Amino acid sequence: MLVKSLSFPSNLFPSFSASEIGTDQRWAPSKSSNSLSFSSKLQFLRKSTQNSSGVGPGDAVIIVDHGSRRKESNLMLNEFVEMFRHKTGYQIVEPAHMELAEPSIGDAFQSCVQQGAHRVIISPFFLGPGRHWSKDIPSLSAEAAKQHPGVSYIVTAPLGLHELLVDVVNDRINYCLKHVAGEADECSVCAGTGKCILNQ
Template structure:
């Protein structure tokens, strides 16, 4: 049976590995460890359910008393691109996320290749009154960037703001809502090919939304 790398979420009574970090902990990885999980349907379903966390707005529709507060800043960080258009899409997503959730402080950041950097976004959050900063990686799965690069860059950013703890969340991972997103993309493209809808904003004028054979 194949295996995949995914989050090993601890039992509620187990020692917590997802901790608030501070600038004095540069070099320490504050994010959960990774373990091998069998790629079986029951395992994937179980993990997906556990990854479907309750949010303070949207999501399951329930209020999370431990969710983002008025003194919390959220940084949504992607890899970063040399293409300006790709970087601008993160700005649009961050604005959409802020509008949808109602969180008061939400900033985009790029891990590399473009600005604003994680350091820039961290500082902007603090300037807006953030007493804690939550870094949410806009990545699918936990690779090297999640294990090493983002924690290192965030720790360096936090050094300039003593006393402001930060938390790096899990990446998107095996979340059940991603099934709906992927399915929506597939069906929209097929509907476009059938002439029912226009090209989406991503594909427009690219001539990519078509079947190709060789």
């Protein structure tokens, strides 16, 4: 069968010169994200997260205290970690004890990595910048990080001089005075110890 030639209006298909095609972005090949390898995407995600000014996806927080032979003291850190996780919304938050109790900093670090962390923020639950903050915790953290190449970490400042601590200390003082005056039960810190008494 003979197919007759077809004619179209000249304005239906606009013409482009070679120079126009070379510069017009409509003719540029699309840059699909699929052209990046998985490892390249992962590296980009890590760098963009690590350059952020706060805790982000892929970050983990370890809250580390001294550790105690007294079980109740160690359990209190677990309760604080739950409070911290709930209030901040951070996905990976783990407790650790510098010594005398488990989990250790190394255990907590490993748990964070197993949950997908690629940056670990170690926050000392200490008041002042003593030897534990300047020597012991950094040393234990470095040892833990050796087991996980490619995972970065930072040891942050201790609680130190923070205005909010004034409110915390004042609240403790006033609550204990109410307790010895018979106006309040023992707080959760002193409960069952019989230590919150007015000595004569």
